[in-house]
Amino acid sequence: MNLTENILPSSIAPATLLLPSPSLFGTRASRLRQLAHGHELAPWLNGLAALCDAQQRALDTLPVLTGLPAGNSARPPLAGPVAALEQALPAVVHQLFAASRGLPLSVARVPGVEELQRSAREGLRLAAGEVAAGPRDAVAVLVAAALQVVWTAAARTIALPSMTPLQDLAPCPCCGSAPVGAVVMAGEGKGGLRYLECSLCATRWNAVRARCTVCEEGSVVQYLGLEGASGAVQAEACDHCGGYIKTFFQDKDIQVDPVADDLGSLALDILVGEQGYARAAPNLFLGDAEPV
Ligand SMILES: [Zn+2]
Ligand SMILES: [Zn+2]
Numbered sequence: 001m002n003l004t005e006n007i008l009p010s011s012i013a014p015a016t017l018l019l020p021s022p023s024l025f026g027t028r029a030s031r032l033r034q035l036a037h038g039h040e041l042a043p044w045l046n047g048l049a050a051l052c053d054a055q056q057r058a059l060d061t062l063p064v065l066t067g068l069p070a071g072n073s074a075r076p077p078l079a080g081p082v083a084a085l086e087q088a089l090p091a092v093v094h095q096l097f098a099a100s101r102g103l104p105l106s107v108a109r110v111p112g113v114e115e116l117q118r119s120a121r122e123g124l125r126l127a128a129g130e131v132a133a134g135p136r137d138a139v140a141v142l143v144a145a146a147l148q149v150v151w152t153a154a155a156r157t158i159a160l161p162s163m164t165p166l167q168d169l170a171p172c173p174c175c176g177s178a179p180v181g182a183v184v185m186a187g188e189g190k191g192g193l194r195y196l197e198c199s200l201c202a203t204r205w206n207a208v209r210a211r212c213t214v215c216e217e218g219s220v221v222q223y224l225g226l227e228g229a230s231g232a233v234q235a236e237a238c239d240h241c242g243g244y245i246k247t248f249f250q251d252k253d254i255q256v257d258p259v260a261d262d263l264g265s266l267a268l269d270i271l272v273g274e275q276g277y278a279r280a281a282p283n284l285f286l287g288d289a290e291p292v
Contacts, residue, residue, distance in 0.1 A: 014193050015162035017173055020152045020202035025056035031257040035264035045264060047103055048285055051145055054099035058092050058149045065150075065157050078154055078201065079176030081124065085150050089120060092146040100142060107138045119143035126282050127200035128171075129178030136287030144284035148200060151175055155201040166205055170213045172198035173205050179213065179245065180283050181258035182236065186250035194247070197258040199282045212238035213245050214280040223247070224275070226268050232256055233265045235272040243280035244272055259283060 021027065029052035036045035067084040069077040078085070090113075097110045111119060123144040125131045155174045164173055171177065179196035183204065195204035196213060207213060212221050217240035224244075225234040232252035237244035246265065248256035262283050269279060 013163070014190060014206055016164050016166050016206050017160060017162060018195060018204040019159060019162075020155055020204075022059075022156065023056070024152060024202050025052045025059060025149070028257050028260050029053045029056065031255055031260040032263070034255070035260060039264065041264075041266070048263065050103045051096065051100065051142075054096050055145055055149050057099065058095045058146070059153055061095075062088065062092065062149065062153050065154050068154055068158055076171060076173055076176035077158055077160075078151060078174055079128075079171075081121075082154070085154055086117075086120065088150050088153075089143075089146055090116060092149050093143055096142050096146055096149075100138075107142050109139075111139050111143065115139065116143060120147060123147045123284060124177075124200070127175075127177040127198075127284060129280070129282055133282065133287045140287070141285055148202070148284060151201040155198075155203050160203070166207075170196060170207065172196075172201060172203055174198065174203040175201045177201065178280075178282055179258075180281050181245055181262055182207065182213065182247040183256065183258060184209070184247060184249045184251070186254060191251070199259075199284060212236070212240060212243070214238060214243035215241035217241070224268070224272050226265070226271065233261055233268060235268055235277070237272060237275070237277045242277055244277040245279075245281040259285065262286075 029049040032045050032049035036042040039045055065084055065088060093116055097107055100107050119140050120143055126133055160174055166173055170179055175198060177198050177200040180199035182194050182196050185193045194207055194209045196207045197204045215238060220239040221236055223234040224237055225231055230252050232249050234247050235244045236247045246262055248258055248261050250256055263285055
């Protein structure tokens with residue numbers, strides 16, 4: 001018997017996907033506050049931090065989701081409208097609305113049923129990368145934040161196995177949405193591994209480094225960063241398709257969060273945009289790649 005062959009696959013093969021942490025939003029709130037310190041967009045970042053705290057409370061108190069699609073089909077089980085999730089959404093929207101009162105990101109009115117459904121559909125299409133972020137108001141951001149809570153809870157409930165086979169190109173294996181960015185991990189056993197993080201359900205899935213996530217061409221990716229910055233945030237730009245997504249390096253800063261650090265590095269979007277590259281990754285807290 002060849003012991004090496006028997007042991008190696010399970011002991012060193014990287015997990016193809018990582019489930020979102022139960023404290024995802026609270027951790028993100030802390031990161032946003034940290035990034036806000038001395039930042040020119042501090043009031044906006046702090047407002048979003050408060051929204052993330054509200055997302056965490058909503059996740060913690062969300063009733064157990066039932067009637068979810070099984071996680072064994074070839075298609076991402078939570079792709080597109082899912083009845084069980086749409087039913088859970090209005091209560092979360094109301095909870096976030098109540099929590100937003102008195103905060104910088106306060107929403108003046110609670111959305112009606114039709115507006116909520118329309119905003120939810122737009123949010124899902126934005127997360128899927130089917131539409132670019134147009135002008136978005138506070139209601140759209142609030143509904144998108146609620147979508148993240150419900151889809152993250154569902155991703156944790158379904159709990160796809162960590163060795164789920166992945167499709168080649170980048171939709172989230174759990175919900176079919178586009179990634180918000182990539183994380184290059186640090187730490188024993190996973191140092192250098194690159195994971196994409198879903199813009200909607202926060203599932204992370206393994207993706208080969210130095211290959212364009214947008215068009216899959218391998219040889220034309222270059223990294224662009226801000227001069228004088230730590231190097232923890234870099235844009236992975238592709239000369240083949242002209243798209244870019246941001247990559248966050250844990251070895252430069254172990255606390256990077258793809259959503260928070262994306263919002264904290266909009267100066268990089270301006271720089272990369274000036275060089276002719278187009279943003280390919282949705283962030284549900286952005287409209288037109290501008291603060292909402
Ligand atoms: Zn997802
Ligand atoms: Zn490309």
